[in-house]
Amino acid sequence: MKNFEQQLKSLKSSKRIGSWDSAARAQVRARVMNVVKVEAARATPVQSLWFVSQFISRPLTIGTAAFVLLTGGWSATVSAAAGSLPGDSFYSVKRITEEAQLRLASLDRRAVLHTEFASRRLDEAEALVAAADTRPEAKALAHQALTDYKDQLARATADVVEINKASDPAAKTLVSSVGNKITELSAALDKTSAVQDQSSADIHEVKEAAASAASAVASAVVDVHESSASDSSERELKAMFSTLLGKVQARQTMNRHRIDVMSAMLGEDPERFKNAAGVPKSADLGSLAVAVANTSSAVDLAMSALTTGGYRAAFDELEKADRALLATEQQIAAYEFSILSAPEIETEAITPKAP
């Protein structure tokens, strides 16, 4: 006799759902592809032209770029590489092209490029996680993409700190705008499914690195503001604070929600979790909830400091709250894993009652 789980799994092959009649499937495919082929024939691939123009405008003195030129199919090659992911055959061309751009760039241009490449690594990690069911190596490649994201973010931050030391006012303007971009990238990390639901030490390290990058650029941008006292640097500071505040508040809400859900699950099925290893007791969840609640006082202090123009203190308090929440998140992920791994209590198949 099937158990309940097997009953559910057999739904997909039931008469009601059944298999798709091949003639009906062919009809649907024809209906879709007739339209798609007509529209595809009319379209011009704009993005490949953009890549060609990017490379025509740069002096080709770099060995790898010259190699690509000599092989004759260089514009198509670079264009084909644009959307590639780690593990794809053209991915190495994409990375070589990026390194070539960096070597040609000035310090301020490099800072911008590093943020662009950090953003790409994040997109690649997301795409790889989405493909994990069909590519066995995808998860490992996603982890590597996140490590590369961390590296690009660190290089962008180092560039910003370096630019900050220069006395050129134009360079100082760039510190604020690139600093803002780095802060956004740090906040974007939390929203990607590549890091959600992950409790590995590597992912935690990436989150810590993103938090450190945000803190370092905040400090650089505060320096710029203190030396220039300009309206634009103040605007950038407030924008950065707003991005970081949003990230911290989202983290607070998510952590509270996750703790509530765990409490509800433990309450609904106490027998299942009674003796399961690593499953938290309600006192453990209570301590976590208190830790999350305590971060609100740091957030309040940050906001008070901001209103009185104490930007440095404001960012410091926000960083304190962020790091405390990161630590809580790590514990929450470990508890969730234990709860979800706790064995189900087997039930027999349920014979539906007659209507």
Added chain:
Amino acid sequence: MYLAGRVFSDKDAAAFEELFEKYAALVRRFLVSRLPRPEDADDLTADTFLRSWEYLSASRVEKPGSLFFRVARNLVADFYRRQKDTVGLDSAAEVASREDLAGETADKEEAAVVLEKIASLREEYAEILLLHYVSEMKPREIASITGKTPNGVRILLHRAKKALKEIL
């Protein structure tokens, strides 16, 4: 190379056809479980992919599978809204049972009865059970369609199964 990327950058029909081959059956299975007749599921499968082609060729999408299911979900909602306007029904379960699930034979396939019970659950429980067991989607994939976290999906799935057990 990444198929959705090729559709966006080159309007590549062959890449889109590969996506169709990969996802069409899964999308159709979801639609069959949500709609009264297989013919309705075929129509909405075609509409799902036609709308998705427009979107994929204009925007960079990292998860085409999630897009297809999001579009399919919206089309199901539109379908029942139109049904409600024309025949004044209150719920999808009523339409489904009117069509061919309820009362035709006394000795119905057990799976058909289970599906009927699923359809009578609250919307988010019914949907998550069908996405997971009929369309064979993993919690991570369901999370990207529904906007929940993967752990949130696993927990919701646990609750949905419990709710189903209570009414079977």
